[in-house]
Each structure stands twice: as structure tokens, then as C-alpha cells.
Amino acid sequence: MLSDQLARARARGAVFSTLRRTAPWGLGFTGRRPLTAHILLDGTGWLTTAGDEPVRLAAGDVVLATAGEPYRLVSEIGADVETITDARRRGSDDGPGPGSRIVCGAYVVEGSVGRSLLESLPRFARIPASAQNPRHRDAIGLLAAEAGAHGSGQQVLLDRLLDLNLVYALRSWGQWDGHRAPGWYRALAHPRLAQVIQAVHERPAHRWTLETMADAAAMSRAGFAATFKEVIGQSPGAYLTEFRMGHAEDALLRTDATLASVAGSVGYGNEFAFATAFHRTHGLPPGRWRAAHRRATDHEPVDDHAP
Structure with a gap:
């Protein structure tokens, strides 16, 4: 059933960001995209939204964010925030000090089966690194490496790698957080x-x-x-x-x-x-x-x- 859902909900022309930040850092997101995958490759951080308790993020954690109110990824509560638009224009921080690398991939979902998939997800689905299988972690590494590279056919490859991450993430989320999984x-x-x-x-x-x-x-x-x-x-x-x-x-x-x-x-x-x-x-x-x-x-x- 998951295969049938994902066959009609695929990445297309996805917008990628791979950014390194030294603490304190903060990234702000509009929440307008139907589905965005955030991966904290290393370091630690927090997911914060207005009116909700902050969610602690560890290295390797994946967060699937569906559309809704604006939200933030920050190194620490209260850190100054720049919009993802400004962050992408500025690029990565290459200075000394402990850093974090964050991958963000916006997903363009098409078709009603894709919408059905989104409606089955919570606003934020966190898949901790401990709940991921080794193949998922390998796919995350490949996604991060390709997002920072340049070459022919890169967009198609990034789209498919985002598809792969989504399949692994949904599989892990359903097993780890099964009481919130969709009925099917x-x-x-x-x-x-x-x-x-x-x-x-x-x-x-x-x-x-x-x-x-x-x-x-x-x-x-x-x-x-x-x-x-x-x-x-x-x-x-x-x-x-x-x-x-x-x-x-x-x-x-x-x-x-x-x-x-x-x-x-x-x-x-x-x-x-x-x-x-x-x-x-x-x-x-x-x-x-x-x-x-x-x-x-x-x-x-x-x-x-x-x-």
C-alpha cells in the first residue's frame, strides 16, 4: 500500500539546500510547501513553532514537515533566525567552531493519492537516527553529497534521492510511531x-x-x-x-x-x-x-x- 501511495507522490524539481552553520544559528521556514524533508547531518538543534513545545533534534534525525504555520530550526532556543531564502543566498559558514550541517529538500506532491499521503501525516514527523536502518543512513549520506555537487542530470538525481529518503522515512515512522500512522x-x-x-x-x-x-x-x-x-x-x-x-x-x-x-x-x-x-x-x-x-x-x- 505504501508503494501505491508513493507511486503518485514524487519529487519534481525539488528545491534543495545543504548548509553548514556554526552555533548559534537559526533557519526560518514559511511552512507553505506541501512537504519538506529536513535532515540534521551533524550537530544538535531544535524544531520550534509558535505555541508548541520545542522538539530536540540529534545528529542524523529526519523531520518531515507538512504545510502549516511558519517554523524554525535553531541551534538553541532563542537563537537569532534568518529566513531560508537569505540563508541559501548567503551559503554555508566555513569559519572555525563546532558546526551543524542541515539538508532541506522541498517536495512537490501531485495527485490526490499524494494529498491522501500528506493528510495521513502529522504536521511534523520526526524519525530519529536510532529508528533508521543502515540503508536509510546510506541514502541520506548520498543525498547530502549530491546536493552539494554539480553535474549533468543532477536535478533528476536529487528528485529520486529525495523519493528514496521519503520511502525510508515513512517506513521507519510507521514502525516507530505506529499509533499515529494512517489507517491503511x-x-x-x-x-x-x-x-x-x-x-x-x-x-x-x-x-x-x-x-x-x-x-x-x-x-x-x-x-x-x-x-x-x-x-x-x-x-x-x-x-x-x-x-x-x-x-x-x-x-x-x-x-x-x-x-x-x-x-x-x-x-x-x-x-x-x-x-x-x-x-x-x-x-x-x-x-x-x-x-x-x-x-x-x-x-x-x-x-x-x-x-
């Missing part, structure tokens, strides 16, 4: 629900009903429906509709497939039934929704200086 992730610990969710993700066009889903789980309909709602937080029907609409959105935005083709690919027997369900969810028929969102995407500005 918690379902992985329930073998019968996991096999149903996997089947739905692999075959969205199948004629799924409560009965066929319960049969796939080898459970009674009542027992399956109750367990599904308790673990995932949605009824099976609501989950199925949301998942299918997410796939439909992505097909409408990323391909030129006909509405009839999109309808069939997400389990609707005809274009009318699909259009009715889509309109109920989105407030627009799929054709008009596609046209409106493609225009919005074509004209969407990207602020390269606002991780």
Missing part, C-alpha cells in the same frame, strides 16, 4: 485486512462489494465491516470510493484517456455512473474538473526560494 498502514498488522486492501489496490476495476471484500478476508460481512471501520477509520465502501476517485483524478490529470476508459479502470460499468460518483465527490463532472485542474497546473507558480 495500521491495517498491515492485520493479515486479513491487509490482503483485502492489497487486492483492492491491485485491482481497482474489480466489482468489489462488501460481500466480495469480506470473502477475500475470510470473514463474515458484519465482522469484516466492523473490524475495517475500527482499524482504518472508514467503512469499506467509503475507503473503496475514495481510493477509486483518487485513481480517477490521477488518470484525468496525467493522461488523455477518455472518460469511458477512466470509468472502466476504476470499477464503474459506464461513463454515466462514474460521472455521477465523481460529481458527488468533487462538485464537478469529470470532464470539467479535468479542464479546470489542468489549466490551474499549467499556470501554477513555483517559489524556488520558499521551502
